[in-house]
Amino acid sequence: MSVELPLWRALTGYRILTLVYTLCLVGLSYRYYAHPLVAVAYMAALTLWMALTWRRTTSPERCTRQFLVADLGFAVGGILLTLAVDTHARIMGGGPTLPSIWAAGAVLGFAIKGGWRWAAVASTLVAAANLIERQELARDTIHNVVLVWVASVGIGYVVEVARSSERTLARALQIEAATRERERLARDIHDSVLQVLAMVQRRGAAIGGEAAELGRMAGEQEVALRTLVAGGLLPPHGGLPGAAPTVPHQAGDDLREDLPAPVAAAPAASGTGPCDVRALLAPFARAGVTFSEPGAPVELPAGAAAELAAAVSAALDNVRVHAGDGAHAWILVEDEPDAVLVTVRDDGPGIPEGRLADAEREGRLGVALSIRGRLRDLGGSAQWVSVPGQGTEVELTVPKKGASGASEGGRRGKAGT
Known part of the structure; x- marks a missing residue:
């Protein structure tokens, strides 16, 4: 609801109530007027004007400049008409004018419609x-x-500030919605297209000949696309979009950027009702990956459960890149009263300090989008604990209450693309 709408409703109520007050005031002073019939005629015209135009002040679209000028004319005309209707003694004694406090409503209409400048002009005329x-x-x-x-x-002045704040808020909400949709698309691109381009580049360089040229072109497109999904960040090593990187990618150079394929595709969650997270994470269990679960179902909305499974898949891919095929990984699912907690731990060499921040600054978005971005959209969080020589632990937390609204918003965003 617009911040102006309550003001317009308040103005409508003010005009109606002050009209009733003014009618009572004129009725009580009828016998004291020098020309009471003129006062009655003015009040009849004012009442008819209010009956025909009271809806004009219920919204900014109905309240036009022409109406405001005419309304102010009734107020100013009634004030000046008091000279001909009332006695000199009552006027000099401070008696009320014919429109009395109703005249302030006309001025307030100018204030709400046009801001403080319009209000200054209208109030000056009434003064x-x-x-x-x-x-x-x-x-x-x-x-x-x-x-x-x-x-x-x-x-x-308050109305002008409120309008400016409302426009700023609307713009901020638009930017936030666009950013979230861009991050969602970037995650999808990162999980598929970028990895395929990296694989083509690496395989082409290994085969040589025409395949090497194809690999070089794939590398250029990977850098350009990576820059696009990173939101305009410079590609690694300060290159320009579309230019080949000066240092070729090496396996393990980034978190989950150069994998030929994910460890396992996250199973799709069907429907919109509750989904057992265990059913989505169980397929990840295999030789080298131990899956531990509680004995009871761990339920989340289907969309939130699918995003959590995709984040776990990304974490397992990182284990294979950095810890190697001989490393062992453990997946632990915990059902807390207000959240679902999934921990992915490995016995690899660990992540060097500052490596995650460096990768994100360089435009490598494996952790930023595929893991942290997904959890953030669900209202959750992703925490890394890594000790050199003792492996890495990733703790993924999804709140049960916040995940419902986030997953519905995600579905609406996907439907609108």
Whole structure:
């Protein structure tokens, strides 16, 4: 809901309530007017105007400039008409004008519609009419004039700030949605296209001849595509998009970047209801990978469970790249009261300190997107603990409550691409 809508509703209520108050005020002062029939005629016209136009102040689209000018005309005209309707003694004694406090509603309409500048102009016109009606610079008149002027200008300024904040928030939400969708697409590209291009480059260089040229071209496209999905980061070694890297990729040079294929494709989760995480992670168990699970089902929404399984697959790929085929890995699933915790541990050499941050800065997004990005979209987290010579442990946490909304948002994003 727009931040302006409550203001327009409040203005509509103000105009209706002040009209009722003004009718009562004129009714009580009827016998004191010099020309009471003129006062009655004005109030009848004002009531008819309100009956025909009260919906104009319920939204900014209905409240046009022409309406605001006409509404202000009723207010200023009623104030000046008081000179001809009321007695001189009542006017000099500070008696209320015909529109009374209803006139402030016309000024507030300008403030909400056009900001503080419009409010300043409208309140100045009402102030001038009040001073002309009073015929002197009386203290109570000046007090009321300044009050209306300051209130309308202040409300107009607040409206401008609110509009600016609303536009900034809308832009931030658009950027966040676009960033999340870009990261999702980047993960899919990283898990498939980039790995295939890296494999073609490496195999082509090994075979030689025409295959080497094909491998070189694949390497160029890999660098360009990697730069694109990294959000404009410079490719490794400061090269330009589309240029071949100055240092060829070596097996194990990055976390899960140059694998010919994932260790095992994450099984797909069908449907939108709860899914047992154990069923998705059990296929990863094989020689060299030990899978431990609780005795009861560990349920997450289907989309969240699939993303968690894909993150585990990426972690196992990293084990094979860095620890080698002889390393052993353990997958442990824990069902906490408010989250699902999956730990992937290996007995490899560990990850050198700062290697993850360096890989992300260089545009290598295996950990940043395939693991950490997936968990972040689910409202969870991924933590690495690595000791040189003692292996690496990756702890993946997915909250049970946050995963439901995140997985639904992910499905909506995929449906819209």
